[in-house]
Amino acid sequence: MSYDQSAMNELHWLIDMVQTIEVGLVVLDRDYNIQLWNGFMENHSGISPNSIKGKNLFDQFDYLPATWLQQKMESVFLLKNRAFISWEQRPYVFKFGNYRPITGRADFMYQNVTLLPLSSLTGQITHISMIIYDVTDVAINKLQLKAANERLEHLSQTDGLTQLHNRRHWQLCMQKEFDRHARYGEPTTLVMFDIDHFKRINDTYGHIAGDKVIQHVSHILRQSLRDTDCAGRYGGEEFSVVLSNTNAEAALHFADRLREKIEASELRFESAILKVTVSIGICGIDEHLSNSAQWLAQADSALYQAKQQGRNCCVIFSSDEAE
Ligand SMILES: Nc1nc2c(ncn2[C@@H]2O[C@H](COP(=O)(O)OP(=O)(O)OP(=O)(O)O)[C@@H](O)[C@H]2O)c(=O)[nH]1
Numbered sequence: 581m582s583y584d585q586s587a588m589n590e591l592h593w594l595i596d597m598v599q600t601i602e603v604g605l606v607v608l609d610r611d612y613n614i615q616l617w618n619g620f621m622e623n624h625s626g627i628s629p630n631s632i633k634g635k636n637l638f639d640q641f642d643y644l645p646a647t648w649l650q651q652k653m654e655s656v657f658l659l660k661n662r663a664f665i666s667w668e669q670r671p672y673v674f675k676f677g678n679y680r681p682i683t684g685r686a687d688f689m690y691q692n693v694t695l696l697p698l699s700s701l702t703g704q705i706t707h708i709s710m711i712i713y714d715v716t717d718v719a720i721n722k723l724q725l726k727a728a729n730e731r732l733e734h735l736s737q738t739d740g741l742t743q744l745h746n747r748r749h750w751q752l753c754m755q756k757e758f759d760r761h762a763r764y765g766e767p768t769t770l771v772m773f774d775i776d777h778f779k780r781i782n783d784t785y786g787h788i789a790g791d792k793v794i795q796h797v798s799h800i801l802r803q804s805l806r807d808t809d810c811a812g813r814y815g816g817e818e819f820s821v822v823l824s825n826t827n828a829e830a831a832l833h834f835a836d837r838l839r840e841k842i843e844a845s846e847l848r849f850e851s852a853i854l855k856v857t858v859s860i861g862i863c864g865i866d867e868h869l870s871n872s873a874q875w876l877a878q879a880d881s882a883l884y885q886a887k888q889q890g891r892n893c894c895v896i897f898s899s900d901e902a903e
Contacts, residue, residue, distance in 0.1 A: 604712030624676040665693040690719035742798035750812025758872040769831035773860040828864030857892035
């Protein structure tokens with residue numbers, strides 16, 4: 581076989597491969613006019629190479645982020661360097677459907693795109709090539725893994741009965757708030773409360789009724805919170821809340837409103853109507869506290885005082901009374 585014939589063969593194979601490869605190939609000239617559009621692009625866009633050749637990329641696909649993409653392409657022309665667009669940065673460049681049976685859950689094809697400078701025989705960069713990789717499988721797996729991890733993280737931080745933070749996670753929030761105060765000195769207050777005579781509910785109506793009461797109280801608590809507040813189920817029928825940017829007097833308003841709402845509410849359980857009250861201890865943070873455990877102990881001591889004072893009331897911690 582002559583040298584010419586062999587070169588022709590090679591060229592033929594290359595063209596064949598470019599047309600059939602499972603990767604999108606597009607060549608653009610300096611004005612973003614399409615010079616090459618391979619089989620992959622045709623199959624996924626439904627547009628044939630003949631009908632798109634010579635047309636401007638941005639006129640053909642008006643959904644493309646023109647300014648952003650042109651900026652990237654210009655840097656490829658000027659710096660003669662490759663550029664990459666990852667699906668994590670932008671899920672796709674070309675809006676192609678996803679036909680993969682295994683990853684049928686994606687509505688579109690996730691893509692990684694490489695922009696490659698193409699030089700002419702004189703060494704000038706006259707064209708660039710876009711190489712489009714279908715990374716739907718990888719992207720879906722990664723997204724599913726991320727979602728599963730987020731679900732697991734949520735479960736590990738949440739109390740199953742009330743959907744409030746569980747004790748361990750709430751304590752971390754409280755420690756963060758304590759540290760934030762140590763750094764920035766903003767007021768913050770701890771509120772601990774406990775359902776009064778809860779044992780009687782369990783003893784009279786059974787544990788299921790008791791659980792419903794705990795859910796009922798936590799529902800009212802959730803409705804009373806701001807986004808920045810952090811509420812948890814501290815123990816069986818004991819709840820804890822960190823009110824950020826709130827001093828003890830303002831927390832007393834919050835606590836009294838919460839107490840009144842719970843007192844005014846009722847819960848139907850089978851043929852009975854259940855009513856409960858709560859006792860609340862409040863402790864604002866101050867410079868004398870040496871650690872978060874002490875803060876918690878003082879809020880707990882205020883809660884104990886509220887119980888001592890006859891229940892269904894709120895008490896702000898005072899060191900005099902604690903002694
Ligand atoms: N149903 C139910 N009961 C619980 C749960 N956790 C703890 N308890 C019960 O809550 C009751 C708490 O009783 P006590 O600590 O004596 O307090 P109390 O009856 O509320 O009395 P005061 O707090 O002094 O007003 C106990 O009977 C526990 O068994 C729970 O998740 N579900």
